[in-house]
Amino acid sequence: MSTVELTRLVMGLKLRLLTSGPSLQAALRVLGYAAALLAGVGGAAAVVLRADRANASDELMFWLAILSIGWLVTPLLMGGGETTLTVDRFSLFPITVRQLNVAMVGASTIGAPVIGTAIVLAAIASRGTGVVSAAILALCALVSLTTVVVGSRLGIALMSAGLRGRKARDGAALIVAVIAMLAGLAFQLGFFIVEWLTPSRLETGRSILRWLPVGWTPEAAGRASDGQVVSAVLFLGAGVVWLGLVFELWRRATAQLFTGAATAAAVVIERRSRIEGVIAAIAPPAVEASWMRSLRQIRRDPRELAQLAGFMPLVVIMALPSADLIREGDPRIVLASSMLGLIVAFTSMNMFGMDGPSFAVDALASADLTPVVLGKALARATIGIVPVVLGAIGLAAYTGGWSFVVPSILIAVSALLAALAVSVYVTVRYPFVVPEKTMSIGMQGNQGCLPGLMSLIGLLVALVISAPGVAATTAASIFVSALLGVVVGVVSVAYTLWIFVYVVRTSGRWASLHVPEMVEALSFRS
Amino acid sequence: MSIEWAVQVQGLHKRFGDKHAVAGVDLAVPAGTFYGLLGPNGAGKSTTLSMITGLLRPDAGSVMVSGMDVWADPVAVKASIGVVPETLLLFERLSGRELLDYVGRLRRLDRGTVTERREQLLDVLGLTDEADKLVADFSQGMRKKISLAASLLHAPRVLFLDEPFESVDPISVRHIRTVLDTLVDGGATIVFSSHVMATVQSLCDHVTILDHGAVVASGTMATVCGDGSLEDAFARAVGAENLDAASLSWLAGQHPVAPPPPPPSPPLPPSDSQAVGESDVDG
Numbered sequence: 001m002s003t004v005e006l007t008r009l010v011m012g013l014k015l016r017l018l019t020s021g022p023s024l025q026a027a028l029r030v031l032g033y034a035a036a037l038l039a040g041v042g043g044a045a046a047v048v049l050r051a052d053r054a055n056a057s058d059e060l061m062f063w064l065a066i067l068s069i070g071w072l073v074t075p076l077l078m079g080g081g082e083t084t085l086t087v088d089r090f091s092l093f094p095i096t097v098r099q100l101n102v103a104m105v106g107a108s109t110i111g112a113p114v115i116g117t118a119i120v121l122a123a124i125a126s127r128g129t130g131v132v133s134a135a136i137l138a139l140c141a142l143v144s145l146t147t148v149v150v151g152s153r154l155g156i157a158l159m160s161a162g163l164r165g166r167k168a169r170d171g172a173a174l175i176v177a178v179i180a181m182l183a184g185l186a187f188q189l190g191f192f193i194v195e196w197l198t199p200s201r202l203e204t205g206r207s208i209l210r211w212l213p214v215g216w217t218p219e220a221a222g223r224a225s226d227g228q229v230v231s232a233v234l235f236l237g238a239g240v241v242w243l244g245l246v247f248e249l250w251r252r253a254t255a256q257l258f259t260g261a262a263t264a265a266a267v268v269i270e271r272r273s274r275i276e277g278v279i280a281a282i283a284p285p286a287v288e289a290s291w292m293r294s295l296r297q298i299r300r301d302p303r304e305l306a307q308l309a310g311f312m313p314l315v316v317i318m319a320l321p322s323a324d325l326i327r328e329g330d331p332r333i334v335l336a337s338s339m340l341g342l343i344v345a346f347t348s349m350n351m352f353g354m355d356g357p358s359f360a361v362d363a364l365a366s367a368d369l370t371p372v373v374l375g376k377a378l379a380r381a382t383i384g385i386v387p388v389v390l391g392a393i394g395l396a397a398y399t400g401g402w403s404f405v406v407p408s409i410l411i412a413v414s415a416l417l418a419a420l421a422v423s424v425y426v427t428v429r430y431p432f433v434v435p436e437k438t439m440s441i442g443m444q445g446n447q448g449c450l451p452g453l454m455s456l457i458g459l460l461v462a463l464v465i466s467a468p469g470v471a472a473t474t475a476a477s478i479f480v481s482a483l484l485g486v487v488v489g490v491v492s493v494a495y496t497l498w499i500f501v502y503v504v505r506t507s508g509r510w511a512s513l514h515v516p517e518m519v520e521a522l523s524f525r526s
Numbered sequence: 527m528s529i530e531w532a533v534q535v536q537g538l539h540k541r542f543g544d545k546h547a548v549a550g551v552d553l554a555v556p557a558g559t560f561y562g563l564l565g566p567n568g569a570g571k572s573t574t575l576s577m578i579t580g581l582l583r584p585d586a587g588s589v590m591v592s593g594m595d596v597w598a599d600p601v602a603v604k605a606s607i608g609v610v611p612e613t614l615l616l617f618e619r620l621s622g623r624e625l626l627d628y629v630g631r632l633r634r635l636d637r638g639t640v641t642e643r644r645e646q647l648l649d650v651l652g653l654t655d656e657a658d659k660l661v662a663d664f665s666q667g668m669r670k671k672i673s674l675a676a677s678l679l680h681a682p683r684v685l686f687l688d689e690p691f692e693s694v695d696p697i698s699v700r701h702i703r704t705v706l707d708t709l710v711d712g713g714a715t716i717v718f719s720s721h722v723m724a725t726v727q728s729l730c731d732h733v734t735i736l737d738h739g740a741v742v743a744s745g746t747m748a749t750v751c752g753d754g755s756l757e758d759a760f761a762r763a764v765g766a767e768n769l770d771a772a773s774l775s776w777l778a779g780q781h782p783v784a785p786p787p788p789p790p791s792p793p794l795p796p797s798d799s800q801a802v803g804e805s806d807v808d809g
Contacts, residue, residue, distance in 0.1 A: 268658045269621040280637070289631035293620065300619040300660075358615040360581060365632045365676070367604040372632070512601055516583040 003099045010103040014085055014110045033112035040116020043067075044123035055199040058206050060124060061222030065209045067117065068148055068218065087157060087257040097255045104254070108149040121145055129227040136232050140221040143236065147217065147243045154250040157257060210235070213242040275382075283378070286366060290375020291382075294351075298383060303354055303434055307347040308383075331401025332478055337391030338412035338470075344384030345419035345462055349426045349455035351376045352522055356433040359522045363515040370508025373428060377420045377504065381413075388412040403482035410489025411473050417496035418466035421503040422458045428507040430454040433522050469495055531590070532557040532684050532715035533578060538587035540573055540739075547573045548584070549739035555717055555732070557592075560710055562726040563719040564756075565736035566764055571719040572612045574736065575688050578717075579609045592683055605633075608682035612689050612719075614669045618662035622653055622672050625661055629676040640679065647675040650701055666693040674702065678709070685709060687718035691725055703729065727756040737764045 001009075018033075043063070085107055090100055108114065121141030128134025206222065209215035217239030223232035275295070280288050298304045325333040351373075352359050362372045392405045469492025477485025511518060533555035540548040548570045555561045565571045576582035578589050580600045589596040591603045617625060623644065630640030648654045651671040656664070664672065670693055677685060685706075691699050706716055706729070720726050726733065727747065733756070734744040743750050743763040751759045 269624065269660065285631040285634050285636070289628045293617065293624075293628050296624065297617070297619060355617065356615075357613070358617050360611060360615050361617060361629065361676070362632070363581065364579065364604065364609045364611075365629045367601040515580055515600065519581055 001093075001095060001099075003102050006095055006099050007103040007106040010085065010107045011110055014107040017085070018111060036112040036116045037119075038116075040112075040119040043116070043120040048123050048126065055202055056127075057222040057226045058199065058202040060127065060225055061206050061215070061218045062202055062209065064124065064144060064218035064221055065212075065215045067120065068144060068151070068214045085156075087254050091258050097251070097258050100258060101251060101254055104153055105149060108153055114145070114149065117148060118145060124221055124225075127221075127225040129225070132229050133224045133227055133232070136224040136229065136236060137221055140217050140224060140232075140236055140239070143217050143239050143243055144221075147239070147246060150243065150247050150250050154246060154253060157250060157253040213238075213245075216242055283375075284371065286368075286371035287375045287378070290362075290372045291378045292375075294376045294379030295382060297354060298379060301354055304347075308343060326395070326398075329399045331396075331399045331404060333399055334392050334395045334401040334404035335408045335411065335474055335477060337388055337395055338408045338415065340387040340391050341384040341412040341416050342419075343387075344380045344416060345423070345459065348377070348380045348420060348423035349458050350430075350432055350434070351380070351423065351427040352431045352518070353434040355522065356435075357519070357523050359431075360519055363519060367512070368508065369511040369515075370505060373424055373508045373511060374504050376427070377424050377500075380420060380423070381416050384416050385409070385412060404477060404485070407473055407477040407482055407485035407489050410486065410493055411470050414469045414473070414489065414492040414496045415462075415466040417493065417500040418469075419459075419462040421496065421500040422462040422465065424500075424503050424507045426454050426458040428511045428518070431518060431521050465499060466496060469493075530557040531555065532559070532592060533561075533717060534588075534590040535574075535578060536588050538574060538577060538589065539585045540570075540577060540582065541585055547739050548577070551587070551736065551739070551741055553734060553741070553744075555715060557715050558710065558713050559715055559731045560706070560729050561715065561717045562730035562733040563717060563736065564721075564723075564726060564733060564760055565719070566766070569736040569764075570739040571736055572688055573739075575609075575686055575717070575719060576611070579607060579611075579686050580604060581609075581611070606683040608677035608680065608685045610670070610673045610677050610685075610687045610690055614666075614673050616661045616669060616673060616676075619660055621660055622648070622657035622664070622668075625672060626675055626679060630679045633680045635680060643679055644675075647678060647705075650705055651675055652698055652701065667695060667698065670694050671698060671702075674705075678705065681709070681712075682714065684715045684717065687716065689720055690718055691720060691722055699725075723755070723757040723760060727751070735760055735763045 046063075085104070087100065087104075095103075118141075121144055125134065125138040125141045128137045206215075206219070210219040216235050220232045220235035220239055223229075223235060273292070273295075276292055279291050283291055298308075325336070355362070362369065366372050388409060392408045396402045396405050469489075473485050473489040473492050476488040531554055533553060535551055535553040538548050538551040538553075539546070551570070551574055553574075563571050563574070573582065577584045577587075578591070578596065580596050580603060583597070592606050594603050594606075596603045617628070620628060626644040626647070627640055630644065631637070635643075645654070648657050651674065653668060653671055653675070656668060661669065661672065670690065674687070674690060677687075690702065694702065710716055730747055732744075732746055733750050735742050735750070743759065747756070750756070750763075
């Protein structure tokens with residue numbers, strides 16, 4: 001088979017992958033690609049319309065660099081057709097690595113993101129002040145486009161099988177997930193970020209980015225648009241070297257995958273966890289089993305860690321108003337440590353989600369699912385309460401507010417019990433599967449948007465249930481005395497504990513009698 | 527003497543959209559037997575087993591396991607059965623040992639018993655050296671074996687196995703057969719589906735053949751097979767006795783192979799006989 005034939009075949013395959021599949025998935029993809037095209041057109045319009053501004057070249061350089069970085073990460077986040085076209089799927093066919101490389105680059109040009117990028121780059125190329133600078137800008141656009149295309153393929157190669165060691169792959173997945181979460185947060189705060197990017201900050205950003213490889217070609221473009229031809233050529237040369245390096249890394253990764261040289265390293269678990277003995281001493285066997293397994297799952301599964309990490313910025317943002325109290329050394333700030341437990345409430349509404357179809361192991365092994373549900377909730381409570389205790393002790397040591405330590409822990413326990421009670425109900429009634437191998441939004445469970453909606457409602461209900469106890473304990477601690485705070489806190493914990501026990505019992509019984517429905521909800525849509 | 531039934535299934539139906547996956551299956555599995563469930567791909571074996579084990583709700587029909595109704599009293603039934611499903615859905619981020627510990631403790635076995643049985647099963651199934659690896663790093667055969675170990679930990683009264691020997695090496699197959707024989711000798715019942723006819727024929731006392739969601743043959747091995755092999759009986763039952771290979775004629779004669787040349791004669795040591803022979807040829 002000739003290289004041209006293979007390229008045509010692989011490009012056709014990519015097109016088919018993008019246009020086929022379940023209707024909802026295809027619809028989401030169409031939306032994603034339409035958004036990419038619109039972003040490209042919008043970016044091009046911005047480049048052209050803002051050409052007259054004094055710091056236009058700073059803007060051009062900065063956004064071009066951001067575009068390049070985004071391109072390196074996007075395939076890892078989007079999944080779909082790109083991650084399906086992996087090298088190892090071609091390794092049995094009678095073709096060479098070189099042919100495959102050409103075909104893969106060809107396939108990368110299929111899709112709206114590349115077209116959108118090309119539109120932006122064409123607009124950038126139009127920013128030349130003369131024939132030479134326009135030619136350099138056109139070259140910059142070409143090098144940028146090639147770099148992002150090859151870079152994205154390198155990312156896919158590394159993700160699909162280059163990172164065969166599970167720890168490395170899980171680590172990479174965690175990093176990608178956290179970037180995705182932060183990107184999501186940044187997107188929502190986009191308006192403030194644009195406002196924050198004053199000309200001087202743009203200039204500072206450019207001065208940093210120009211020393212990084214991803215900034216070399218964008219810097220060349222920035223200089224060419226200012227008419228600095230010589231230095232633009234130098235930076236463009238550096239950009240070409242960077243492109244060569246990325247290409248070589250990709251070529252080697254491809255060759256390794258194609259020839260099966262990439263090896264897998266298995267993770268060996270030898271040590272027994274220290275906390276296991278403590279849990280075994282206080283919990284019945286079935287609860288202990290579920291409690292320990294859930295703790296291991298949270299520790300070892302990057303999706304769990306990504307969830308926790310992803311909500312950290314939100315907790316930090318919520319805690320920011322307390323910054324002044326910390327600075328002043330106000331002892332009441334110790335009570336704010338109870339907020340650290342909130343993170344558990346955010347991540348507990350779908351406790352079977354990471355298990356997915358493996359829920360069948362629980363369903364087959366445990367005649368009664370109540371201990372499984374309880375163990376899962378207790379694992380979340382363990383994760384939630386540890387930072388609260390550490391935070392309270394740390395802040396008490398800093399401010400001297402030791403009397404507030406117990407009330408803050410009681411507030412956290414009360415709120416956690418309320419949140420976990422609601423979580424258990426939502427988890428059992430509206431579970432949905434979280435994909436194991438991709439962060440792609442296209443791969444979803446069987447219940448549409450209902451579980452997400454119920455999770456949101458669950459958070460609100462948890463807030464309503466816990467609010468009286470939390471407010472009363474906080475008020476008693478601040479306005480009367482820490483001792484009264486403890487008394488009110490104990491009552492508050494008793495109130496939410498009663499709710500928690502009731503919900504766990506009824507939900508466990510419901511789950512035991514509705515295994516088929518839960519198995520169905522935790523299966524991938526066929 | 528009345529027969530004690532381990533599993534009784536009556537009028538089991540399941541539809542997936544337009545497809546009638548299981549269309550009125552009746553089964554009666556005597557206690558203490560090795561019972562084979564056969565059928566071509568898509569015949570409804572796994573769907574039937576899922577409904578018998580309580581993982582899939584039937585549209586109609588009843589299932590009794592050890593005299594208890596699976597759908598009226600699922601909690602009691604699950605305590606007495608073990609299951610190795612066809613699609614091995616295990617907790618990927620537990621090690622093999624941790625997984626067995628988890629399942630054993632979930633079944634409320636005490637820690638000492640779990641540890642003892644765990645190590646024995648790992649040893650018999652040849653998994654001791656790999657047991658501290660994450661299940662995610664297990665091969666398909668190892669996953670099958672660890673799943674089997676998990677289903678055996680509580681010594682179930684009825685064990686359901688969906689393709690238990692698929693991807694498992696021959697030595698492990700021998701070991702697994704020994705384990706299963708021991709279980710049946712102890713009075714337990716094993717219901718298993720498989721495509722490997724020789725294994726089914728050598729292991730099972732009774733067999734049922736499903737096709738298109740319905741029972742097409744059922745009974746003791748001797749009744750179903752008659753004078754021939756189980757494979758023949760199976761092909762007869764599902765109507766696939768003769769394959770029309772004419773449409774694949776392009777596969778024939780594509781790579782003609784020349785007959786191998788005769789092996790060269792080994793040089794013979796000089797002797798009287800050789801001398802005589804050479805003399806004969808020359809002559």
